[in-house]
Structure formats: structure tokens, C-alpha cells
Amino acid sequence: MHRRYDSTNIPIELLRTLVTVSELGTLTKAADAQRLTQPAVSAQIRRLQQIVGAELLEKNGSSLRITACGEMVVRYAQRILAMNDQILLQSRMKPDRAATRIGLCSDVAAYALPPLLAALTGTERSQQPVIECLGTQELGQRLANGYVDLAVLPVAAPTAPGLVSSLATVRWQEPLGWLCAREFLLSPGKPIPLIGSTGSFVQKLAIAALDQSGQLYATAFTAADWSARVAAVRNGFGYLVAPTRLADETIKAAREHFLPALPPFDIGVFIRPDAGPHQFARVLDILVEAVRNPIAVCEPVVPPRRRERASAFVMESQKL
Numbered sequence: 167m168h169r170r171y172d173s174t175n176i177p178i179e180l181l182r183t184l185v186t187v188s189e190l191g192t193l194t195k196a197a198d199a200q201r202l203t204q205p206a207v208s209a210q211i212r213r214l215q216q217i218v219g220a221e222l223l224e225k226n227g228s229s230l231r232i233t234a235c236g237e238m239v240v241r242y243a244q245r246i247l248a249m250n251d252q253i254l255l256q257s258r259m260k261p262d263r264a265a266t267r268i269g270l271c272s273d274v275a276a277y278a279l280p281p282l283l284a285a286l287t288g289t290e291r292s293q294q295p296v297i298e299c300l301g302t303q304e305l306g307q308r309l310a311n312g313y314v315d316l317a318v319l320p321v322a323a324p325t326a327p328g329l330v331s332s333l334a335t336v337r338w339q340e341p342l343g344w345l346c347a348r349e350f351l352l353s354p355g356k357p358i359p360l361i362g363s364t365g366s367f368v369q370k371l372a373i374a375a376l377d378q379s380g381q382l383y384a385t386a387f388t389a390a391d392w393s394a395r396v397a398a399v400r401n402g403f404g405y406l407v408a409p410t411r412l413a414d415e416t417i418k419a420a421r422e423h424f425l426p427a428l429p430p431f432d433i434g435v436f437i438r439p440d441a442g443p444h445q446f447a448r449v450l451d452i453l454v455e456a457v458r459n460p461i462a463v464c465e466p467v468v469p470p471r472r473r474e475r476a477s478a479f480v481m482e483s484q485k486l
Contacts, residue, residue: 178250180214181243183207184222188240191229214239266295266449269308269317270457273368274340274433275299276392277412278318278457285456295449301390302367312438316446318457320367321432334434335443335450338458342368342428343410343419347402352422359386359404361395371429372407379426433458 187196187207197207215222222236232240270278279299286294300308302319309317321334352358358376360383362369376383386404389395399406400416407428410419435454437443443450 176214176217178246180210180217181239182247183210184214184236185240185243185247187211187223187230188232188236193230266446267298267313267315268295268449268453269298269300269305269314269319271302271305271317271319271367272299272363272390272392273302273320273366274318274409274457276396277409282453282456285452301365303365309436309438312440315438315441316450316453317436318453319434319436321434334436336454336458337432337434340409340411340431340433342371342407342431343413344405344422344425344428345399345408345410345413345417346405346420347400348416348418350402350404350420357382357384358425359384361387361398361404361406363390363395364388368407368431371431375426375428381424381426 183196183200183202186199187193190196190199193204193207193211197204200207211223218235218239220235221233222239223230224233225231268282270282279297282297298305298308298314305314305317306319308314309319319334321337358381360369360372360376362372362385373383387395387398389398395406396417398404405420405425409431413419435450435457437446437450
């Protein structure tokens with residue numbers, strides 16, 4: 167029976183075929199890889215081009231070359247296929263062997279990920295957790311919706327409405343500092359050059375401190391990628407507000423008099439709303455030991471009878 171396609175939904179198999187063709191370079195190789203005939207692959211490409219309304223491939227001698235529009239479609243298709251495959255993998259996993267899902271917000275991933283990965287080294291494959299590094303808002307939403315089991319997040323960050331029913335089972339403070347290159351000097355009277363990431367909770371704290379002090383500042387460098395921000399710091403682009411423990415032989419925590427004091431950065435390990443600490447006790451212990459500030463005093467896991475009171479605290483802290 168002939169399958170009908172509409173113009174508002176792209177069948178996943180058409181995207182997979184395009185990605186395969188772009189990777190292998192010919193319709194014949196793509197057909198072999200997908201166990202299809204070459205005419206079938208050609209028909210799928212034609213149908214995909216009809217749906218998107220543009221040419222995606224063009225002939226280049228004996229091979230095919232992807233067009234500019236095709237490159238854009240391939241980029242999105244790769245992401246869609248990755249999510250499709252992840253859905254199938256997770257949904258087919260046996261409940262008793264499902265991996266614990268850990269989320270790290272981008273503001274803490276820079277220092278939390280290396281020790282966490284080191285702590286998990288040697289863990290049996292079947293017991294290794296799945297780790298995600300996301301922005302604060304997105305991670306809070308995924309936690310509230312149950313897609314993440316444990317999440318390391320700023321306690322006072324506005325995240326997702328459903329998160330107020332979850333608890334920060336452990337909390338500690340990370341000292342923040344104005345990090346810059348060790349040889350960096352700012353000329354008197356110049357605005358403070360700020361390095362950061364759009365949507366970063368820590369950057370919002372920095373901007374609030376600058377606004378309150380009346381200090382002039384200007385955005386010097388913005389990047390979602392942590393390594394790019396560190397590179398900007400090391401090359402003297404300006405100041406990056408981050409936990410002071412990230413200072414090293416090339417980066418210092420500046421103490422110039424014109425830099426305003428920064429507020430405490432409260433970090434918490436949250437558990438998804440419908441779960442409790444006992445469900446993830448082993449992974450929770452590893453996570454806390456790996457990512458918490460070693461000199462900080464951590465609050466213990468909140469007992470069930472204090473759940474309502476602690477939930478109210480989290481709700482109030484999110485109003486800050």
C-alpha cells in the first residue's frame with residue numbers, strides 16, 4: 167500500500183536516509199547500509215525534497231554533493247535521529263536495570279564533571295548512570311518532568327514550577343570570584359569587561375552585583391561552551407565570575423577594590439519530585455562526594471517528615 171506523507175511532518179526514515187547519503191557520498195552505498203534498493207533510496211530523497219521544498223543533493227561527478235540547504239537539514243536530522251534512538255533505547259530498557267540519570271547545570275559542570283567521571287571509573291557498565299550537562303532552566307524542567315533523577319542546581323534559581331515539590335537533599339555554598347588571567351590589568355576608569363554565558367545563573371548574580379555597586383561594565387565575550395570562556399579568560403579578554411576553586415596557574419581570583427562583592431552561590435542536589443533519596447542512595451553518595459566543595463559543610467538529606475517544610479523553603483528561595 168502506498169504510504170502518504172503530508173507537508174507538516176517529516177517521516178524519520180527519510181531523515182535517516184539523507185544523513186546516510188551525506189555520510190557515505192553515494193546512493194548505492196546508502197542503499198547497502200540501510201538494506202534498501204537504490205531506487206527506494208532515490209525515492210525517499212525525492213520525497214524529502216518535496217516536503218522541505220528545496221534541493222538537498224546535487225551531482226558532483228560520480229558522487230553526490232550536499233547543498234547548503236541539505237547541510238542545514240542534515241544538522242537538524244542528526245539531532246532528531248539521536249533523540250529518536252535515545253527514546254527507543256530508554257523505553258526498551260528493563261525497569262530494574264534502568265540507569266540513574268544525573269543532570270549537571272552548566273554553572274557547575276566545569277568543576278563537577280571531572281571528579282564525578284573519575285569517581286565513576288570502574289563502575290560496572292550496567293550500573294553506570296547517564297549524565298547530562300544542561301542550562302539551569304532546561305535542567306530544572308527535565309527534573310520536574312521526571313526525565314532526570316538527580317540534578318545539581320543552584321538552590322535559588324528559578325527553574326520549573328514542578329520543582330518546588332522536589333527537595334534539595336544536600337546543599338552547600340561555592341565561593342564565587344572574579345577570575346581573570348594572572349597578568350590581566352584593567353585601565354582605570356574603564357568598564358569591567360565581562361565574560362559569561364547567556365542565561366547563566368552565575369552571570370545573573372554578577373550583573374546584579376555590578377548594577378548594585380554602580381560599576382560600569384561591558385560584555386567582552388559570550389559563549390555557552392565552558393572551554394571557550396576559559397580561553398577568553400586566559401587570553402585577557404576580561405573577568406569571568408565562577409567558583410574560586412577553578413583558579414589555577416594561569417587564572418587567578420582577582421581582588422581589585424573596584425570589583426563588587428559577590429553573593430553566596432548555594433548549590434543543591436535535587437531529586438525528581440516522585441522519588442526519594444533511598445532510591446538512589448549509592449549514586450547520590452558518589453555524586454555528593456565528587457561535586458561538593460570539599461571545605462563546605464553540607465546539610466544532610468531531609469527526612470520524609472520534613473518534606474513539606476523543606477518544600478516551602480525551596481519555594482521561597484526560588485522567589486529570590
